[in-house]
Each structure stands twice: as structure tokens, then as C-alpha cells.
Amino acid sequence: xxxxxxxxEITIRxxxxxxxxxxxxxxxxxxxxxxxxxxxxxxxKALMGVLNxxxxxxxxLVGLFLYIIFSSxxxxxxxxxxxxxxxxxxxxxxxxxxxxxxxxxxxxxxAYYEYWETSITLGATPAQAFMKLITERFEDIIVVLLIxxxxxxxxxxxxxxxxxxxxxxxxxxxxxxALEVSKGNFDIALFLGFILLxxxxxxxxxxxxxxxxxxx
Amino acid sequence: MIELRDVWFSYNSGKPIIxxxxxxxxxxxxxxxxxxxxxxxxxxxxxxxxxKPDKGDVLIDGVxxxxxxxxxxxxxxxxxxYVHENPVLFKGTVMDNVTYPLIIRGHSLEKARxxxxxxxxxxxxxxxxxxxRNELSxxxxxxxxxxxxxxxxxxxxxxxxxxxxxxxxxxIVLESIIREIxxxxxxxxxxxxxRLFALKLNTxxxxxxxxxxxxxxxxxxxxxxxxxxIKKAGKKSLNS
Numbered sequence: 001x002x003x004x005x006x007x008x009e010i011t012i013r014x015x016x017x018x019x020x021x022x023x024x025x026x027x028x029x030x031x032x033x034x035x036x037x038x039x040x041x042x043x044x045k046a047l048m049g050v051l052n053x054x055x056x057x058x059x060x061l062v063g064l065f066l067y068i069i070f071s072s073x074x075x076x077x078x079x080x081x082x083x084x085x086x087x088x089x090x091x092x093x094x095x096x097x098x099x100x101x102x103x104x105x106x107x108x109x110x111a112y113y114e115y116w117e118t119s120i121t122l123g124a125t126p127a128q129a130f131m132k133l134i135t136e137r138f139e140d141i142i143v144v145l146l147i148x149x150x151x152x153x154x155x156x157x158x159x160x161x162x163x164x165x166x167x168x169x170x171x172x173x174x175x176x177x178a179l180e181v182s183k184g185n186f187d188i189a190l191f192l193g194f195i196l197l198x199x200x201x202x203x204x205x206x207x208x209x210x211x212x213x214x215x216x
Numbered sequence: 217m218i219e220l221r222d223v224w225f226s227y228n229s230g231k232p233i234i235x236x237x238x239x240x241x242x243x244x245x246x247x248x249x250x251x252x253x254x255x256x257x258x259x260x261x262x263x264x265x266x267x268k269p270d271k272g273d274v275l276i277d278g279v280x281x282x283x284x285x286x287x288x289x290x291x292x293x294x295x296x297x298y299v300h301e302n303p304v305l306f307k308g309t310v311m312d313n314v315t316y317p318l319i320i321r322g323h324s325l326e327k328a329r330x331x332x333x334x335x336x337x338x339x340x341x342x343x344x345x346x347x348x349r350n351e352l353s354x355x356x357x358x359x360x361x362x363x364x365x366x367x368x369x370x371x372x373x374x375x376x377x378x379x380x381x382x383x384x385x386x387x388i389v390l391e392s393i394i395r396e397i398x399x400x401x402x403x404x405x406x407x408x409x410x411r412l413f414a415l416k417l418n419t420x421x422x423x424x425x426x427x428x429x430x431x432x433x434x435x436x437x438x439x440x441x442x443x444x445x446i447k448k449a450g451k452k453s454l455n456s
Contacts, residue, residue, distance in 0.1 A: 040227060040228055041228070042228050045228070113300075114304040115304060115306070117266055117298075117300075118300065118303075118304045118306075119316075119320075120266065120293070121264060121266060121293075121296070121297055121298040122297060122316060122317045122320070122364065122365070122368050123290075123293065123294040123297070123317050123320055123321060123368050123370075124320045125290060125320070128320050132306065135307070136306060136307060
């Protein structure tokens with residue numbers, strides 16, 4: 001495969017894995033943040049403190065933890081997902097979970113009284129109220145997901161430890177950059193870094209545009 | 217009838233905000249008055265079954281709400297609608313907002329729009345039909361939220377400080393809307409610190425302070441109280 005072909009392949013793989021990880025993480029992070037926002041208990045507020053402190057959790061520790069679980073002698077070794085894109089996706093999804101919960105909580109703690117309570121009192125079922133909350137805060141939720149995506153695509157520890165940096169299979173931006181630096185190919189590493197920067201900057205620009213847009 | 221039996225409530229399991237309240241709300245209109253921070257909004261949200269009391273029972277038409285199963289709760293909850301002091305309108309037009317309670321109850325969009333238009337006309341608010349929420353004045357915002365509550369078909373309409381954002385013109389509209397609601401056989405529960413508004417509605421007034429019921433009076437008693445206050449104030453200003 002040509003150099004450009006390989007770069008395109010890595011780009012597509014990196015974006016696909018990180019996007020899937022973001023969507024996967026949102027499936028539990030968003031409902032969980034709503035439950036926490038609804039709660040009046042002190043325990044759940046304490047839980048938010050713990051989750052906030054986990055935002056900066058070292059990625060390499062998440063990678064190590066998953067490596068132990070997914071390795072052949074680990075509890076989920078039988079699934080055979082170590083060194084697959086699926087393993088990276090799960091790792092990234094777990095990594096961004098505290099971030100997504102924390103950011104979604106900020107949205108829902110304000111929007112809960114406004115939209116959830118209003119929908120419920122107007123006769124909505126919890127599912128209808130949840131949908132109303134999501135549609136009313138859709139732009140904000142997309143911004144949260146984009147922030148999560150930026151964090152996922154830029155991480156190295158998980159991708160390296162559970163992905164294994166296998167050429168044509170699990171090689172993503174960050175692992176390729178690390179590999180090329182170790183080989184002394186700084187020009188290739190810089191080029192890949194530049195593409196990663198473009199992706200992250202584009203995401204940030206979208207976040208700013210969406211954040212600045214006023215809802216009608 | 218809505219009944220509260222020895223209801224206690226606190227936020228985050230802290231200091232109680234509502235202290236052992238016992239209430240029977242059986243009048244067409246009930247007014248709850250009290251200063252800011254007296255616990256009016258919390259009490260209304262307990263009445264509207266939005267907040268679960270730490271202790272005590274909330275009975276709606278004789279049924280203990282918090283002992284019901286989820287499906288039964290939904291049916292019971294649809295009997296009560298609560299309108300916030302600063303109401304929230306959803307994205308879209310006034311029509312989208314007013315049809316929402318009908319859509320979630322399974323009405324077709326066409327039928328819902330028809331009913332909504334009829335209601336807006338009867339409340340003389342049809343000129344707002346196609347306006348978006350950011351195109352409404354504070355008073356119009358409040359009236360649209362009340363219209364949306366009315367269309368839900370709830371038997372009990374709970375209004376939190378409905379006059380707080382209204383000018384004189386909209387207050388008159390609100391009064392006539394409340395009288396229309398009562399005429400249609402529904403019950404209205406209003407929290408306000410606006411004693412003049414409470415007077416005009418000529419009904420039972422529950423006075424609350426520090427989360428406790430201080431007294432239950434009638435508008436006539438409140439009228440006397442205000443009259444005495446004015447007399448005293450007049451004497452003081454003459455003496456000084």
C-alpha cells in the first residue's frame with residue numbers, strides 16, 4: 001500500500017474507532033448523568049465528585065486494566081478481543097465516560113427542572129420526557145459528544161496497550177506517531193500529527209459554532 | 217380533592233423545608249400565600265406530585281399517589297398540571313407547545329392543532345399561534361404556559377406565582393382565564409405573594425411561612441387585615 005493510501009486508511013480507522021467509542025459511551029453516560037441530575041441524594045452528588053476526579057485518569061492505566069481483563073488469562077480472555085479495533089473502542093468509551101457524564105450533568109442539572117419537570121407535569125411518560133430533554137438540548141449534547149470524540153482520538157495509552165499497533169488492523173494516529181518517532185521518522189510523525197491537529201481543530205471549531213448558536 | 221397528610225420534605229436530606237403539613241384542597245380556587253422562601257413552590261410541587269415527601273401522604277381523589285405503580289402514577293399524574301413561576305416553553309411555535317400535551321396522549325397532529333386553535337381563540341391568544349418563544353413578552357409567555365396546562369385536560373391546575381411576570385392588562389386576562397377554568401369544573405391551586413390578587417379571587421387562602429401552615433382564612437379576612445394595615449400606616453404617617 002502506498003504511503004498516502006496508508007495515511008488515509010489510518011485516518012478512517014482512527015475516526016471510525018473514536019466515533020464508535022463516543023457513541024457507545026453516550027449510551028450509558030447520558031442516561032446516567034440524567035439520573036444523577038434528577039437525584040436529590042447527597043450520595044449522587046458525591047459520586048459526581050468522584051467522576052470529575054476520574055476525568056484526568058491516566059489513559060495508560062485504563063489500557064493496563066483492560067489488558068488484564070482481555071488477555072487470554074483474564075476474565076474476558078475467552079472473547080478474543082485483545083489487539084482488535086473493538087478493544088480500542090471499548091477502552092476509549094470507558095476512558096471518556098467520566099468526561100461525558102460530567103459535561104452532560106452540567107447540561108441536565110440546569111435543564112432538568114426546565115424540560116423534564118415540565119414534560120412530566122404535562123403528562124409525558126419518562127421516555128417522552130427524556131426525548132423532549134434530548135431534543136431541547138440536542139446542540140449541547142452534540143457539543144459534549146464532540147469533546148468526548150476529541151479526547152478519544154487523541155489518546156495513546158489505550159490504543160497502544162489493547163490495540164497493539166498492528167499495521168492494517170489496529171494502527172491509529174497516536175500509535176503511528178509514537179512508532180514513527182521511535183524509528184526516527186520525525187517528518188512522517190509531524191505529518192500525521194498535523195492531520196490529527198486538523199481533525200481536532202475542526203471538531204473544536206464545530207463545538208464553538210454550535211456553542212455559539214442560539215436556539216429559537 | 218387533594219389531601220396532604222403530615223407531609224415533611226427536605227432537599228438533599230438536609231433541614232426540613234416543609235414541616236408536617238396537613239391540607240385538604242377542596243375549593244374551586246385555593247390560594248397559598250406567604251413571603252419569599254416560605255416553602256410555597258416546594259409545597260406546590262409536592263401537591264403536583266413532582267416531589268416525593270420524605271414522610272407523609274399525598275392523596276389525589278382519595279388515592280395515595282406515592283404508593284401507586286408506575287403506570288397508575290402516570291394516569292394519576294395526568295390529573296394534575298403544574299405551571300412554573302418562570303414557565304418553560306419548548307422549541308418551536310406556540311402551536312407546537314400547546315399541542316404537546318395532546319400529542320403525548322396519542323392525539324393526531326391534525327386533531328391536536330384543531331383543539332389547540334380552539335382553546336387559543338377562546339383565551340383570545342390566537343394571535344400568538346405561530347410565534348416562537350423568543351418572540352413572546354413575559355406576560356404572553358406565562359399565558360401560553362397556562363393555555364398549554366389547560367389543554368392537558370388535568371382536573372387540578374397548579375399555578376406558581378402566575379402574576380409575577382404580568383402587567384395589569386395580562387393580569388385581567390389571567391383572572392378571566394382562572395374563572396373560565398373553574399367554570400369548566402376544574403380546581404385551581406395558586407401560590408402567590410400578591411395579596412391583592414388573592415383578594416380579587418375571593419376564595420380560601422392558606423398562609424404558609426417557614427414550611428408550616430400558619431392560618432387558613434378567607435379573602436374577606438385578608439381584606440380586613442389589609443384595611444387595618446392601611447389604617448395603621450395612615451395614622452403613623454399623620455403622627456410623624
